[in-house]
Structures are given as structure tokens and as C-alpha cells.
Amino acid sequence: MKRKISILGSTGSIGRQALEVIEKLNDKFEIIALAGGNNTELLNQQIAKFKPKYAFSNKPNEIIGAKYLSLDEICADTTNDIILVAVSGKIGLQPTITAINSGIDIALANKETLVMAGDIVMPLAKEKGVNIIPVDSEHCAIHQCIKDITQVEKLIITASGGPFLNKSIEEMKNATVEEALAHPRWDMGRKITIDSSTLMNKGLEVIEAHHLFNIGYENIEVVVHPQSIVHSAIEYVDGSIVAQIGLPSMHIPIQYAITYPERFEGIKSKSFSFSEIAHLDFEKPDWNKFKALSIAYECGKQGGSLPICMNAANEEAVFAFLEGKIKLFDIINTVEKMLEKHNKVQAPTLSEIFEIDNEIRIKTRELF
Ligand code: MG
Numbered sequence: 001m002k003r004k005i006s007i008l009g010s011t012g013s014i015g016r017q018a019l020e021v022i023e024k025l026n027d028k029f030e031i032i033a034l035a036g037g038n039n040t041e042l043l044n045q046q047i048a049k050f051k052p053k054y055a056f057s058n059k060p061n062e063i064i065g066a067k068y069l070s071l072d073e074i075c076a077d078t079t080n081d082i083i084l085v086a087v088s089g090k091i092g093l094q095p096t097i098t099a100i101n102s103g104i105d106i107a108l109a110n111k112e113t114l115v116m117a118g119d120i121v122m123p124l125a126k127e128k129g130v131n132i133i134p135v136d137s138e139h140c141a142i143h144q145c146i147k148d149i150t151q152v153e154k155l156i157i158t159a160s161g162g163p164f165l166n167k168s169i170e171e172m173k174n175a176t177v178e179e180a181l182a183h184p185r186w187d188m189g190r191k192i193t194i195d196s197s198t199l200m201n202k203g204l205e206v207i208e209a210h211h212l213f214n215i216g217y218e219n220i221e222v223v224v225h226p227q228s229i230v231h232s233a234i235e236y237v238d239g240s241i242v243a244q245i246g247l248p249s250m251h252i253p254i255q256y257a258i259t260y261p262e263r264f265e266g267i268k269s270k271s272f273s274f275s276e277i278a279h280l281d282f283e284k285p286d287w288n289k290f291k292a293l294s295i296a297y298e299c300g301k302q303g304g305s306l307p308i309c310m311n312a313a314n315e316e317a318v319f320a321f322l323e324g325k326i327k328l329f330d331i332i333n334t335v336e337k338m339l340e341k342h343n344k345v346q347a348p349t350l351s352e353i354f355e356i357d358n359e360i361r362i363k364t365r366e367l368f
Contacts, residue, residue: 002030005258006052006074008095009086011036011043013189014109014135014254018084019046021255024266028259033074034066035087075099084258085110086135088191089315090357093117097350100130107257109135111204115311117353118211119303132212133257138205139212140253141231141244146213155209156233156241158225159285160185162197165226169289175328177321185228185248194318198331199285203296207307210300217301222293224283229272247272292332295339305345305356312360313338320368338364 005022009015015036022029035056036043043057047065054074055066071091075083075098083099084107085092092110099106100121108114113121125132134140138157146152163182164172180197181190188196195201206220231253233243246252249269256263287294292314299306317334320326326334338360345352 003028003258004030004032004079004081005084006031006033006035006054006077006080007084007086008035008056008071008074008092009037009084009088009109010034010046011039012086012088013187014086014250015084017250018086018254018258019050021251021258021267022050025255025259025264028264032077032080033069035071035074037087071095072098075104076102078102078104080104082107082258084135084254085113088112088189090116090312090354093121093353094350096121097124100125100128100132103128103130105131105133107133107135107254107260109254109257111136111208112311114208114211115204116308116357117350118207118307119347120350120353122211122214131260133260134208134212135253135257136205136208137248137250137253138232139209140256142209142213142234144244144256145232145234145242149213149215151236152213152215152219152234153237153239154219154221154235155213155215156221156223156235156243157202157205157209158223158228158230158232158282159199159202160196160228161224161226161285162199164197164289165224172289173327173329177324180321180328184226186250190322191315191318194321194328194331195314198292198328199290200292200296200314200332200335202285202290203293203300204311206293206296207300217297222285224285225281227277227280229277229280230282245272292335295332295335299339302344305342305348305353306339308348308353308356309339309342309360310335312357313364316361316364320365325368334364334367337367 031050031052033054034052040062044064054069060068075095082105086109228248235241251267255266299310313335317331
């Protein structure tokens with residue numbers, strides 16, 4: 001039996017790589033729906049090749065060869081066995097909740113879903129018996145290492161350190177958009193690449209890990225590991241550490257998430273060779289240079305609407321930086337400024353989450 005899958009964000013970086021995996025495993029998958037954003041040309045090429053029944057685009061009239069459905073309608077179609085949520089930003093949240101309510105497993109590549117609404121999404125998934133399988137390489141690594149969560153003492157999340165790891169604070173302050181986009185290890189979308197340069201991405205991942213694995217922030221450690229070979233690790237109560245290792249490739253976590261619990265050869269990228277790589281480096285993060293990390297820990301610990309505020313302010317500031325309106329350090333200064341002014345809501349409902357997110361975005365944009 002083929003596994004029936006829909007991909008939200010099929011024209012993005014994760015979506016395109018997922019289709020490469022599925023092409024390789026074409027006897028294992030049937031695509032029900034593909035959802036793109038604005039790149040309808042690529043979406044239509046994907047439709048012609050993979051022949052889904054349904055498709056979504058921001059420009060519905062331009063879709064050729066598939067019937068238009070909204071993201072929510074795609075996620076309500078119980079023909080799906082699994083949905084890969086690879087859209088970026090808050091538009092991933094509502095469809096994910098719809099899919100969970102429909103009892104469909106989720107391969108989750110969208111960070112905002114858990115950062116904004118982890119306290120709602122994870123209990124709902126548990127109630128509905130839905131698996132949330134992380135696609136983010138660090139969380140996928142942890143997912144692969146964990147046998148029994150009750151025996152885990154701590155999570156060790158690795159960070160490449162991004163393009164400014166060995167640069168001074170001064171150099172980072174004056175960084176151009178191009179310098180910030182030049183990630184040494186991973187080829188990703190623009191927003192996440194900027195987040196990786198400030199380590200906000202790692203901060204978002206800490207919050208994501210807290211929700212996914214239901215573990216306290218004091219038991220999540222971030223370690224800088226420039227080679228990105230150890231994708232993350234867990235320490236068991238007896239002090240034994242289990243890590244997941246491999247050359248950096250997103251094909252592996254994507255394939256793991258959509259084929260879980262099975263494993264196939266699929267796109268077998270080059271294996272890591274212990275004898276060919278001379279050494280691996282690990283160091284503590286520079287909390288001074290990468291303030292985003294401590295802000296994220298603090299927002300996560302305090303919970304409520306703080307992570308929503310942090311995420312929304314950060315995303316708007318990243319866009320402003322990409323448009324050349326502000327400097328790199330202003331991103332985090334903006335986040336701090338918005339957090340200072342924010343009146344925390346303790347346990348926001350879904351509609352309150354969207355309201356807060358919207359309000360913070362408008363107020364943040366007024367600053368530029
Ligand atoms: Mg990651």
C-alpha cells in the first residue's frame with residue numbers, strides 16, 4: 001500500500017527536496033495534494049510530474065492540472081496518511097491543527113507551529129493519537145536517538161554557529177545582507193538563514209524541542225559544532241550519550257520523517273566516514289554575541305504569549321533587514337524592545353495567538 005501524502009510548501013527548499021525523496025521512492029508514495037505559494041510556474045511543473053489530485057497556490061487561477069483546495073481543505077482530507085508541513089511562517093499553524101483534528105500524521109518542518117502554539121498542538125496530537133515527526137535536522141536527530149523519553153536526562157542540540165561564529169561583534173554589527181546569507185553549512189530559505197546567523201534559529205529550536213519532547217528548558221543544552229556532523233544528541237539518566245551523526249543533508253531527515261517508522265535506502269547521500277574526517281569541534285555558544293539565544297530561553301521558560309511576541313517581532317525585523325532597512329543587530333534589539341512592551345497573556349487560545357501575532361507584527365513594522 002502506498003502512503004498517501006500531501007506537501008504544504010512544495011516549492012520551497014524542504015518541499016523540493018521532499019519531492020526528490022518521493023521521486024526516488026515512487027513505489028512507496030502517492031501524492032494527494034501539493035501546495036505552493038507564489039511560484040505557480042514551479043508548482044505546475046510539479047503537478048505535471050507528480051499528478052496530485054489537488055493543489056493550492058496564492059494564485060488559484062494559475063493552477064494547471066489539479067483542482068484547487070485551500071490549505072485547510074487539503075488538511076481535512078482524510079485520504080491523507082501524512083502531511084508534510086513545510087510552509088514557512090504562521091500560515092502553517094491552522095492547517096496543522098486541522099490535520100491533527102482529522103487524525104492525520106504530521107511531518108513537521110514549520111517551526112512557528114510549536115513556537116506559537118506548542119501548548120495547544122502537542123496535547124491535541126496526543127488526544128487524537130497523531131504522530132508529530134520532526135523534520136528539522138536537530139529534532140529529527142533527537143527523535144532517532146530517543147527510545148524512552150522518561151529515561152532522558154537532557155537534550156543536546158548542536159548549532160553550526162552560522163557565518164559569524166568566528167567574527168567579532170563589530171564585524172557582525174556591520175554585516176551586509178549577503179554576508180548574513182552566506183551560511184557555511186546549510187543551503188536554506190532566506191528567513192531561516194538570517195535566523196541562523198543570529199542564532200535565533202537555535203533559540204526557536206530550543207522552544208520547539210521543549211514542546212516536541214516535553215522536556216524542561218533547564219534540560220536542553222545548546223552546543224556549537226561548526227562541522228554539523230553531530231546533528232544532536234541525548235543524554236540518558238545513567239550519563240550515556242547517544243548522538244545521531246551524518247554529513248549535512250536535509251534529504252535524510254525529510255525521508256526519515258515521511259517514511260517513519262520504516263527506513264529505506266532512498267536518496268542515499270554520501271556516508272560520514274570516521275576515518276576521513278580528522279576531528280570534530282564543540283564549544284559553548286557566545287551568549288554575549290548571540291543574545292537571541294538567551295532571549296529565546298527566557299521567553300520559552302516564561303511561556304504564555306512571550307514566544308509568540310518574540311517570533312513575530314523577529315520575523316518582521318528579519319524582513320526589514322533583508323530589505324536593507326535595519327542592521328543585523330537591530331533584529332535582536334527590535335525583539336527585545338517589543339518584548340519589553342508586551343503584556344504577557346498566560347495561556348492564549350488559538351484565536352488569541354493569531355491576534356497577538358498580528359498585533360506584534362503591525363507594531364514592529366511601525367518601528368522601521
Ligand atoms: Mg535546524
